[in-house]
Amino acid sequence: MQLGVCYYPEHWPRAQWAEDARRMFAMGIRLVRIAEFAWSVIEPEPGEFHWDWLDEAVETLHAAGLGIVLCTPTATPPKWLVDRMPDMLAVDPQGRPRGFGSRRHYCFSHAGYRSESQRISRAVAERYGQHPAVVAWQTDNEYGCHDTVLSLSESARRGFRHWLAARYTTIDALNDAWGTVFWSQVYRSFDEIDLPALTVTEAHPAHRLDWRRFASDEVVAFNREQVAILRALSPGRPVSHNFMGFFTEFDHHAVAADLDIATWDSYPLGFTQMFFLTAEEKARWARTGHPDIPAFHHDLYRGMCRGADGQGDGRWWVMEQQPGPVNWAHWNPAPHDGMVRLWTWQAFAHGAEVVSYFRWRQAPFAQEQMHTGLLRPDSSEDQGALEAAQVGAELQALAAVGVLDPQSLTALPMRPAVAMVFDYDALWMAQIQPQGADYHPLELKFRAYEGLRRLGLDVDIVPPGAELSGYRLVVLAAQPHVSPALRRALAQAVAAGAQVVLGPRTGSKSAHLAFPADEAGGPWAVLPPGPLAALAGVRVERVASLPPGCAEGIEVGGVTVTVRRWREDLALVGADTLASFNDGRPALTRNGPVRYVAGWLDADGWQAVFTGAAADAGLTAQPLPDGLRISRAGGLTLAFNFSDLARDWTPTPMATPVLGGAHLTPRSLAVWRD
Numbered sequence: 001m002q003l004g005v006c007y008y009p010e011h012w013p014r015a016q017w018a019e020d021a022r023r024m025f026a027m028g029i030r031l032v033r034i035a036e037f038a039w040s041v042i043e044p045e046p047g048e049f050h051w052d053w054l055d056e057a058v059e060t061l062h063a064a065g066l067g068i069v070l071c072t073p074t075a076t077p078p079k080w081l082v083d084r085m086p087d088m089l090a091v092d093p094q095g096r097p098r099g100f101g102s103r104r105h106y107c108f109s110h111a112g113y114r115s116e117s118q119r120i121s122r123a124v125a126e127r128y129g130q131h132p133a134v135v136a137w138q139t140d141n142e143y144g145c146h147d148t149v150l151s152l153s154e155s156a157r158r159g160f161r162h163w164l165a166a167r168y169t170t171i172d173a174l175n176d177a178w179g180t181v182f183w184s185q186v187y188r189s190f191d192e193i194d195l196p197a198l199t200v201t202e203a204h205p206a207h208r209l210d211w212r213r214f215a216s217d218e219v220v221a222f223n224r225e226q227v228a229i230l231r232a233l234s235p236g237r238p239v240s241h242n243f244m245g246f247f248t249e250f251d252h253h254a255v256a257a258d259l260d261i262a263t264w265d266s267y268p269l270g271f272t273q274m275f276f277l278t279a280e281e282k283a284r285w286a287r288t289g290h291p292d293i294p295a296f297h298h299d300l301y302r303g304m305c306r307g308a309d310g311q312g313d314g315r316w317w318v319m320e321q322q323p324g325p326v327n328w329a330h331w332n333p334a335p336h337d338g339m340v341r342l343w344t345w346q347a348f349a350h351g352a353e354v355v356s357y358f359r360w361r362q363a364p365f366a367q368e369q370m371h372t373g374l375l376r377p378d379s380s381e382d383q384g385a386l387e388a389a390q391v392g393a394e395l396q397a398l399a400a401v402g403v404l405d406p407q408s409l410t411a412l413p414m415r416p417a418v419a420m421v422f423d424y425d426a427l428w429m430a431q432i433q434p435q436g437a438d439y440h441p442l443e444l445k446f447r448a449y450e451g452l453r454r455l456g457l458d459v460d461i462v463p464p465g466a467e468l469s470g471y472r473l474v475v476l477a478a479q480p481h482v483s484p485a486l487r488r489a490l491a492q493a494v495a496a497g498a499q500v501v502l503g504p505r506t507g508s509k510s511a512h513l514a515f516p517a518d519e520a521g522g523p524w525a526v527l528p529p530g531p532l533a534a535l536a537g538v539r540v541e542r543v544a545s546l547p548p549g550c551a552e553g554i555e556v557g558g559v560t561v562t563v564r565r566w567r568e569d570l571a572l573v574g575a576d577t578l579a580s581f582n583d584g585r586p587a588l589t590r591n592g593p594v595r596y597v598a599g600w601l602d603a604d605g606w607q608a609v610f611t612g613a614a615a616d617a618g619l620t621a622q623p624l625p626d627g628l629r630i631s632r633a634g635g636l637t638l639a640f641n642f643s644d645l646a647r648d649w650t651p652t653p654m655a656t657p658v659l660g661g662a663h664l665t666p667r668s669l670a671v672w673r674d
Contacts, residue, residue: 004356028392129234323384436545451606537575537591
């Protein structure tokens with residue numbers, strides 16, 4: 001459990017570096033990330049490397065007792081490289097090449113740029129791979145940021161055709177899988193297939209899905225090339241990448257399979273303003289961030305780098321933690337005092353090894369000059385610096401009394417009894433065919449997670465191939481496609497005594513975004529939930545997306561909740577009805593340990609469903625006071641008060657407070673030893 005910071009020595013006078021490093025260490029910071037955007041400074045002319053400044057920066061930080069996370073600088077290829085091969089630029093959805101002048105201006109499929117990215121990565125790793133200051137690596141920076149995964153370039157088109165040929169072998173197999181007979185789209189060869197964009201109306205959904213898969217695989221391959229170089233030239237040092245929040249344009253599980261540490265960039269206020277929350281929520285949480293946005297991503301990325309067996313605690317960090325107002329959201333409020341401390345401890349409560357703040361000093365120039373740092377542009381300490389130092393002191397104090405490991409400050413292990421399946425491929429399916437303008441599968445998944453966290457339940461967010469039999473409650477909130485592996489895992493979980501909750505549209509699609517085929521070999525498709533029909537005991541006979549203003553109250557466990565946006569007409573095939581729509585049709589069913597939700601629920605609705613499921617699973621689940629969240633990890637219980645009101649709460653009468661106590665003032669936290 002360490003603190004870090006993102007630093008840009010190339011932005012500051014060399015005479016300032018040693019003092020910066022001294023102040024970092026005094027603040028409790030132990031890790032510094034550098035050089036992710038430094039390619040044009042490292043190599044200002046082709047083949048002409050200027051290492052002197054980076055050598056000095058590395059030595060200066062090392063001398064101050066700081067470890068370095070060194071980055072491959074491939075997110076910002078220099079202008080001379082773009083001029084040498086202008087077709088390396090990605091092409092946007094309107095068919096226009098991206099321009100030079102910001103960042104992420106490359107196409108993942110361009111062979112020439114892939115070669116150049118390996119060359120610069122190798123050069124950096126050869127020079128610093130064995131340096132004792134370098135304790136970890138980061139590949140590139142925020143893959144896909146600014147909508148740069150999908151590219152309409154010629155390189156992408158050629159790559160997509162090769163990818164399809166490898167996947168399907170014959171063009172007849174592709175035509176059959178996609179159903180290209182519809183609208184006379186039958187292809188004679190793979191060379192006839194273009195990218196599914198700029199079409200007159202909707203492109204074929206199976207075509208779009210495979211394009212998303214191809215583009216994701218290109219990100220995986222790009223990352224894998226850099227990881228191989230770093231492992232060869234800097235053995236023994238973990239390799240990471242910094243993922244983003246609410247970003248699903250590539251399969252993060254697949255990228256993380258090649259990493260040692262999954263990291264992500266946590267900006268709770270920016271995400272609260274930019275994503276799907278209601279206007280009321282955005283106003284309420286404007287200066288704290290929605291309580292579950294950081295936690296959702298903490299649990300998602302903790303579920304990735306678990307090792308070869310997929311078990312145990314995943315290694316994960318926050319690589320960029322918001323320290324104050326940012327510059328990129330629609331509105332950029334300042335966090336309440338205490339929030340930087342609270343966000344930091346919240347990450348540790350979900351098993352983080354490192355929380356690293358972005359950035360050390362606010363830049364007085366360029367695109368991010370309105371993005372705060374721990375220090376103001378005049379080098380005075382901003383509120384974030386005061387709170388980071390407070391956390392550093394608290395970590396040391398808890399280590400001194402044995403609450404935390406005094407030798408290593410080992411990350412807190414978590415053992416949640418609840419698993420939520422997170423499948424990028426399934427999200428793409430629902431995004432491609434939402435059937436309703438406001439059907440956002442990621443939001444549905446988040447609202448289910450919010451319902452669990454309101455009940456004080458810790459959650460593992462796991463990939464669709466994960467082992468599930470060790471969990472007591474398993475949730476599939478947005479899972480249109482159920483693979484054979486996931487089907488087996490669910491059956492094993494049920495056999496081991498788990499409760500299962502299935503959200504609407506579960507099992508409604510095949511791997512090619514069609515209705516599932518009859519497993520018995522019949523000529524017709526089968527109705528949802530397809531391969532899970534026997535497990536759920538229901539059949540979905542009709543679906544409807546509901547426009548704004550169309551809502552219906554249903555009663556779940558004595559609580560009235562609202563269904564909006566989506567509802568399904570179910571036929572019971574063994575299941576019992578737990579809640580009904582106004583027309584008497586089932587809205588929530590149960591078939592033994594399996595519940596099926598036949599409509600779009602908000603967090604209140606999911607909370608009501610999970611209250612009953614958790615009770616049947618033998619879990620302690622009680623609604624927490626409004627704005628309060630708890631985590632249990634490493635023999636500790638940690639509570640976080642996001643609300644504007646004081647809250648009184650203790651985990652058990654026998655718990656011993658070690659930081660704070662039962663009375664939590666607004667935006668404060670407390671830690672108890674169990």
